[in-house]
Amino acid sequence: MKLLKYLIQKEFIQILRDKTLLPMMTVLPIIQLILLSIAASNEVKNVRLAIVDKDQSEMSRQLSNKVVANDRFSIVAAPFNNNQAMDLMQADKVDIILEVPQNFEKEFYRGEAPKLQMLVNAINGQQATIGSGYLSSIIGSLNQEIVLNEPVLFNSNSNNNSNATIIVSNNTWYNPELKYPHFMAPGILAELTALLTIILSAMNIVKEREVGTIEQINVTPIKKWQLIVGKLIPFLCIGMFVLTVGLTVAKLVFDIPMRGSLLLIYGYGFVNIICVLGLGLLISNFANTQQQAIFIAFFFVMIFILMCGLFTPIDSMPTWAQYFTIPNPLAHFISVTRKVLLKGSGFMDVKLEFFYTFILAIIFNSLAIWTYQKQE
Amino acid sequence: MNDEKVIQVQDLTKKFGDFTAVDAITFDVYRGEIFGFLGANGAGKTTAMKMLNGLSKPTSGNGTVAGLDVIKQSEKIKERIGYMSQRFSLYEDLTVKENIRFYGGVYGLSKQKIKDKTDQILEELQLTEVASKLVKALPLGWKQRLAFAISMVHDPKIVFLDEPTGGVDPAVRRQFWEAIYEAAKGGSTIFVTTHYMDEAEYCDRVSIMVDGKIEALDTPDNLKAHYNAESMDEVFLKLARN
Numbered sequence: 339m340k341l342l343k344y345l346i347q348k349e350f351i352q353i354l355r356d357k358t359l360l361p362m363m364t365v366l367p368i369i370q371l372i373l374l375s376i377a378a379s380n381e382v383k384n385v386r387l388a389i390v391d392k393d394q395s396e397m398s399r400q401l402s403n404k405v406v407a408n409d410r411f412s413i414v415a416a417p418f419n420n421n422q423a424m425d426l427m428q429a430d431k432v433d434i435i436l437e438v439p440q441n442f443e444k445e446f447y448r449g450e451a452p453k454l455q456m457l458v459n460a461i462n463g464q465q466a467t468i469g470s471g472y473l474s475s476i477i478g479s480l481n482q483e484i485v486l487n488e489p490v491l492f493n494s495n496s497n498n499n500s501n502a503t504i505i506v507s508n509n510t511w512y513n514p515e516l517k518y519p520h521f522m523a524p525g526i527l528a529e530l531t532a533l534l535t536i537i538l539s540a541m542n543i544v545k546e547r548e549v550g551t552i553e554q555i556n557v558t559p560i561k562k563w564q565l566i567v568g569k570l571i572p573f574l575c576i577g578m579f580v581l582t583v584g585l586t587v588a589k590l591v592f593d594i595p596m597r598g599s600l601l602l603i604y605g606y607g608f609v610n611i612i613c614v615l616g617l618g619l620l621i622s623n624f625a626n627t628q629q630q631a632i633f634i635a636f637f638f639v640m641i642f643i644l645m646c647g648l649f650t651p652i653d654s655m656p657t658w659a660q661y662f663t664i665p666n667p668l669a670h671f672i673s674v675t676r677k678v679l680l681k682g683s684g685f686m687d688v689k690l691e692f693f694y695t696f697i698l699a700i701i702f703n704s705l706a707i708w709t710y711q712k713q714e
Numbered sequence: 715m716n717d718e719k720v721i722q723v724q725d726l727t728k729k730f731g732d733f734t735a736v737d738a739i740t741f742d743v744y745r746g747e748i749f750g751f752l753g754a755n756g757a758g759k760t761t762a763m764k765m766l767n768g769l770s771k772p773t774s775g776n777g778t779v780a781g782l783d784v785i786k787q788s789e790k791i792k793e794r795i796g797y798m799s800q801r802f803s804l805y806e807d808l809t810v811k812e813n814i815r816f817y818g819g820v821y822g823l824s825k826q827k828i829k830d831k832t833d834q835i836l837e838e839l840q841l842t843e844v845a846s847k848l849v850k851a852l853p854l855g856w857k858q859r860l861a862f863a864i865s866m867v868h869d870p871k872i873v874f875l876d877e878p879t880g881g882v883d884p885a886v887r888r889q890f891w892e893a894i895y896e897a898a899k900g901g902s903t904i905f906v907t908t909h910y911m912d913e914a915e916y917c918d919r920v921s922i923m924v925d926g927k928i929e930a931l932d933t934p935d936n937l938k939a940h941y942n943a944e945s946m947d948e949v950f951l952k953l954a955r956n
Binding site: 340341343344345347348351352355356549550551553554555556557558559560712713714 | 764767768769770771788789790792793795797799801802803804805806807808812815816817818819820821822
C-alpha cells in the first residue's frame with residue numbers, strides 16, 4: 339500500500355525528530371525496570387519484634403536467641419508487661435509482640451503444651467501473615483530441636499508424640515533461590531512496554547487534533563483503516579524496541595533466566611502491543627485534548643496494573659475480579675513473560691493468553707477504526 | 715468564467731443542538747470562478763465550507779460539489795478538492811520538502827509526480843533554499859503560501875480557502891492573491907472566505923453571510939451599485955447593521 343508508506347514514513351520522521359521521545363523510550367524503562375524490580379519487593383525483612391518474657395527461663399532465652407539468629411527479625415524491645423508492649427505497637431515501633439507466659443518452661447517439660455502468644459500488627463496484611471509465618475516456623479523448629487536433644491526426657495514423660503509432628507518440606511521450583519527480581523523483572527518488563535505504548539498512541543492523534551493537522555488529514559481521501567494502521571505500525575516498532583531494551587537490561591542487571599523461547603516472547607509481544615495500541619488509539623478518538631487523553635489512559639492503566647497480577651496474585655483475587663483480568667492485556671502479557679522466561683513454557687502453555695489477547699486486539703482496533711470520525 | 719456549475723447548494727443547513735449555524739443557504743459556483751464567501755466572525759462561513767468539503771455532515775438540505783453529492787459521496791469529493799484551513803495545517807516538525815511529499819503521497823500521486831510537484835512548488839514560491847528547513851522556522855507568510863500550494867498538490871478542481879490571509883502583512887497578501895489568480899487561470903475554482911473587505915474586490919462574485927443566512931450574492935460592482943456604496947466595506951456594514 340503506497341499511501342500507507344507515506345503515512346508511516348512521516349510518523350517515523352516525527353518520532354525520531356522528537357527530542358523527548360527517545361530518552362522516554364530508553365532511559366525511563368531502564369530506570370523503572372531496575373528500580374521497581376529491586377524496590378517493589380514483597381519480601382519481608384526487618385521485622386521488629388518485642389519479646390515479653392514473663393518466664394525468664396533458659397528455654398525462653400533459647401527461644402529469643404533462636405529468633406535473633408534469623409536475620410529477618412530484630413528484637414527491638416523486651417518490655418516487662420503487655421501494656422508496655424502494646425504502647426510500642428501503637429507507636430509503630432514494633433511489628434510483632436511475642437509473649438512468653440510464666441511457667442512456660444515448666445509446662446513444656448511437663449508435656450502440657452504451653453501457649454505462646456503472638457500479637458501481629460496487621461495494618462500491612464501481607465507483612466503480618468508472612469512475618470508471623472516465619473516466626474511460627476522458627477518456634478516450631480525450636481520445639482523439634484528440644485525434642486531431639488532430650489529424647490529420653492520426652493520418652494519417659496509422654497507417650498511418644500514426637501512422631502505426631504508433620505514436617506512439610508519445601509522445594510521452590512522455577513526460581514529456586516527465590517530471587518525477587520527474577521519474579522518481578524519479567525512482569526515489570528511487560529508492564530513498561532504496555533504502559534509506554536498505550537500512552538504514546540493515546541496522545542498521538544489527539545496531538546494532531548490540537549495542532550489542527552488532523553483536519554487536513556480528514557479532508558484527504560485517506561481511509562480510516564489506513565490512518566489507524568499508519569499510526570499503529572510506527573508505535574508497534576517502538577513497543578518492540580522497548581521490549582528489547584527491557585529484556586536486555588533484565589538479563590544484564592538481574593541475570594533473569596530465559597528458559598523459554600525468546601521468539602515466543604516477541605511473537606506474543608507483537609500481538610499484545612497491537613492490542614494495547616488499539617486501545618490507545620480508541621482513547622484518542624474520544625479525547626479532544628492531550629490532557630483528557632492522559633486522564634482516560636491513566637484510568638485504564640491504573641486498573642490494568644493493579645489487576646494484572648504483578649503485585650498481587652490473580653489467584654487470590656475474588657472470583658468475579660478474576661474475570662476482570664480476562665480483558666486486561668497486561669495480565670496476559672505478565673503471565674506470558676513469567677511463564678516463558680522462568681518456566682520455559684512453550685506455545686501450548688500460553689495459548690489461552692495468545693487467544694484472549696488476539697481477540698482483544700481485534701476488538702480494540704476495530705473499535706478504534708469504527709469510532710474514528712472523519713466527519714463531524 | 716463559464717456556465718458549468720461546480721458547486722450547487724440548496725437549503726443547506728447545519729444545526730448544533732438548538733443553534734442554527736448555517737440556515738438554509740442556496741447558491742451556485744461556476745467553474746474557474748473566484749467565489750468570495752464573506753461574513754463577520756461567527757456568521758457561519760467556516761461551518762458552511764466544512765459541509766462542502768466533507769468535514770461536516772449537513773443537518774438538512776442538499777448539494778453537489780464537483781458533481782458529487784455532499785451527503786452521500788463526501789469521501790469521493792475529497793479526492794477532487796483542496797482545502798486550506800483557517801488553522802495552520804502543515805506539520806511544523808517536518809521540512810518543507812517532507813510536507814509536500816507527505817501530502818502528495820496521501821493524495822496518491824506517483825513518485826515522479828511528487829518530485830515534479832516539489833520542484834515546481836519550491837521554484838514558484840522561491841523556497842528552494844529552505845527546502846530542507848523545518849516548516850516551523852519559516853515566517854508566517856511563507857507558511858501560508860506553502861499551505862496553499864500544498865492544498866493544490868493534487869490539482870483539485872475546486873480549492874477551499876478558509877481565511878487564508880489571516881495575520882499576514884499586505885505584501886504577502888498581495889502575493890497570495892496573485893497565486894489565487896494564477897490558480898483560477900489554470901481552470902481551478904477558488905472558494906475563499908475572508909473578512910478583509912478589500913480582498914472581496916478581487917473576487918468574481920461574493921456572497922455575504924449574516925447570522926447563518928446568505929444576505930447578498932453578486933459581483934462586487936453590482937453589490938456596490940445595489941447598496942449605493944463606494945466600497946465593499948460599506949456594503950458589508952450596511953448589511954451587517956440591519
